[in-house]
Amino acid sequence: NAGVTQTPKFRVLKTGQSxxxxxxxxxxxxxxxxxxxxxxxxxxxxxYSVGEGTTAKGEVPDGYNVSRLKKQNxxxxxxxxxxxxxxxxxxxxxxxxxxxxxxxxxxGTRLSIL
Amino acid sequence: xxxxxxxxxxxxxxxxxxxxxxxxxxxxxxRSLLWYKQEKKAPTFLFMLTSSGIEKKSGRLxxxxxxxxxxxxxxxxxxxTGDSAIYLCAEFSGSRLTFGEGTQLTVxx
Numbered sequence: 760n761a762g763v764t765q766t767p768k769f770r771v772l773k774t775g776q777s778x779x780x781x782x783x784x785x786x787x788x789x790x791x792x793x794x795x796x797x798x799x800x801x802x803x804x805x806x807y808s809v810g811e812g813t814t815a816k817g818e819v820p821d822g823y824n825v826s827r828l829k830k831q832n833x834x835x836x837x838x839x840x841x842x843x844x845x846x847x848x849x850x851x852x853x854x855x856x857x858x859x860x861x862x863x864x865x866x867g868t869r870l871s872i873l
Numbered sequence: 874x875x876x877x878x879x880x881x882x883x884x885x886x887x888x889x890x891x892x893x894x895x896x897x898x899x900x901x902x903x904r905s906l907l908w909y910k911q912e913k914k915a916p917t918f919l920f921m922l923t924s925s926g927i928e929k930k931s932g933r934l935x936x937x938x939x940x941x942x943x944x945x946x947x948x949x950x951x952x953x954t955g956d957s958a959i960y961l962c963a964e965f966s967g968s969r970l971t972f973g974e975g976t977q978l979t980v981x982x
Binding site: 763802804849862865867 | 970971
């Protein structure tokens with residue numbers, strides 16, 4: 760009964776380093792999302808995907824790239840990490856849209872950029 | 874640009890109190906409004922309200938949607954310490970959610 764699984768849970772990077780966050784869902788959901796959550800700013804959408812092989816920009820896409828090569832996985836990449844990218848990152852998935860389907864969230868990745 | 878505003882941003886109450894959390898929205902293509910509860914980790918889904926379902930209730934929690942005035946409220950009656958969390962409101966239009974800042978609710982014994 761895993762749902763949405765994010766790895767890693769914590770990571771500390773130096774400015775300029777690169778890394779990839781992995782999100783995996785076992786609910787056969789079409790839609791997947793990456794958010795960042797910062798104090799006082801709620802959840803902001805970085806990128807999302809409406810199906811395997813597709814990606815789209817969200818509200819704050821700069822500095823991030825994503826890939827959805829397999830339906831169950833959605834990867835978020837930071838090519839050259841910056842201190843402004845210190846945040847908690849959440850992945851979510853949903854069955855579809857229509858009138859809106861509830862999104863199911865992972866437990867988050869806490870990322871610190873020094 | 875879609876916008877969701879929640880109030881208050883934080884609230885401290887005693888067990889047994891009733892609380893009302895507010896969410897107003899400005900959207901161009903409204904489809905639905907969702908409420909989530911976030912404790913230490915992942916936000917968990919509470920309610921979804923659409924034009925065909927403007928009132929929802931589950932135990933001590935209830936929510937209504939006013940599509941004319943563009944707001945929603947979440948009520949929690951007989952609060953318990955386990956209700957302490959951040960409550961997030963989100964509006965859905967098109968293919969994505971727009972979240973408000975959240976209301977941090979603290980319920981003291």
